Amino acid sequence: MTPLHALFDGRLPKLAMFDLDGTLVDSVPDLAAAVDRMLVQLGRAPAGVERVRLWVGNGARVLVRRALAGDLDHQGVDAAEAEAALALFMDAYADSHGLTRVYPGVPQTLDWLREHEVALALITNKPSRFLPELLADKGLDGYFRWIVGGDTLPQQKPDPAALFWVMAQAGVQAEEALFVGDSRNDVLAARAAGVACVALSYGYNHGQPIAEEGPALVLDALSALVDPTTGAELV
Numbered sequence: 059m060t061p062l063h064a065l066f067d068g069r070l071p072k073l074a075m076f077d078l079d080g081t082l083v084d085s086v087p088d089l090a091a092a093v094d095r096m097l098v099q100l101g102r103a104p105a106g107v108e109r110v111r112l113w114v115g116n117g118a119r120v121l122v123r124r125a126l127a128g129d130l131d132h133q134g135v136d137a138a139e140a141e142a143a144l145a146l147f148m149d150a151y152a153d154s155h156g157l158t159r160v161y162p163g164v165p166q167t168l169d170w171l172r173e174h175e176v177a178l179a180l181i182t183n184k185p186s187r188f189l190p191e192l193l194a195d196k197g198l199d200g201y202f203r204w205i206v207g208g209d210t211l212p213q214q215k216p217d218p219a220a221l222f223w224v225m226a227q228a229g230v231q232a233e234e235a236l237f238v239g240d241s242r243n244d245v246l247a248a249r250a251a252g253v254a255c256v257a258l259s260y261g262y263n264h265g266q267p268i269a270e271e272g273p274a275l276v277l278d279a280l281s282a283l284v285d286p287t288t289g290a291e292l293v
C-alpha cells in the first residue's frame with residue numbers, strides 16, 4: 059500500500075491539489091534575483107537567497123514588503139513605496155525562470171496520479187501572470203485541470219477559498235481530496251477546508267520545520283507519496 063492509499067483508507071483521492079513554490083519547483087533563486095534587482099534599483103542592499111527563502115510563501119506583495127522591511131514581520135512599510143517596489147519586482151521576475159528547478163520525483167508522481175485518474179489542480183499564491191510560461195518551461199503544463207494563482211480569487215492561502223472553489227468545480231467532497239504543500243499556509247488552508255494535507259520537508263516554511271504545523275504526513279520527496287516501499291508513517 060502506498061502512503062497515499064494509507065491516507066484514504068486504502069483508496070485514492072479523486073482530486074489532488076498542489077502548491078507550486080517549494081513543493082513542485084525550487085523557485086527561490088529566481089525570486090531572490092528579482093528581489094535583489096528591485097532592492098538595488100531602489101538604492102538598497104541586496105537581501106540574498108537565504109533571506110528571501112525565509113520570506114516566500116504569501117505571494118509577491120508580501121514578499122516585496124518583507125524585502126523592504128528586511129524582516130518576515132513587515133510592519134511599518136510605507137504603502138506607496140511598497141506598491142512602487144512591487145512594480146519593479148514584477149518586471150524583474152517576468153520571464154526569469156532560468157534558475158528554477160523542478161524537484162526530484164515531481165513529474166513521475168504527477169504522471170502516476172494522472173494514470174490512476176486522480177484529477178490534478180494547482181493552487182499557488184504566485185501571481186497568475188507568471189504561471190503559463192513557468193509551467194511550460196518546466197514541463198509541468200498539461201497536468202492541471204484547474205490553476206488558481208495568487209490573484210485569481212480575492213483570497214489567498216491560508217484562506218481555503220481556492221480549495222473550496224476547485225472542489226466545487228471538480229464535484230469532489232473534502233474527504234475525497236488531498237492538498238500537497240510546503241508551508242504553514244498550505245496546512246492551514248487544507249485544515250480550514252477539511253482536506254488532508256501532505257507536506258514536503260524540503261520547501262520554504264519561513265525556516266521552521268513543516269512537521270510543527272501538523273500535516274497528516276511529511277515527506278522528503280514527492281515520489282514517496284505513491285511509493286509502496288517507503289514505509290512512510292502517518293503522523
Ligand SMILES: O=C(O)COP(=O)(O)O
Pocket residue numbers: 077078079080114115116117118121181182183184185241
Ligand atoms: O509566491 C509565493 O509567495 C508562494 O507561492 P506558493 O503558494 O506556490 O508556495
Ligand SMILES: [Mg+2]
Pocket residue numbers: 077078079080081115239240241261262
Ligand atoms: Mg509553497
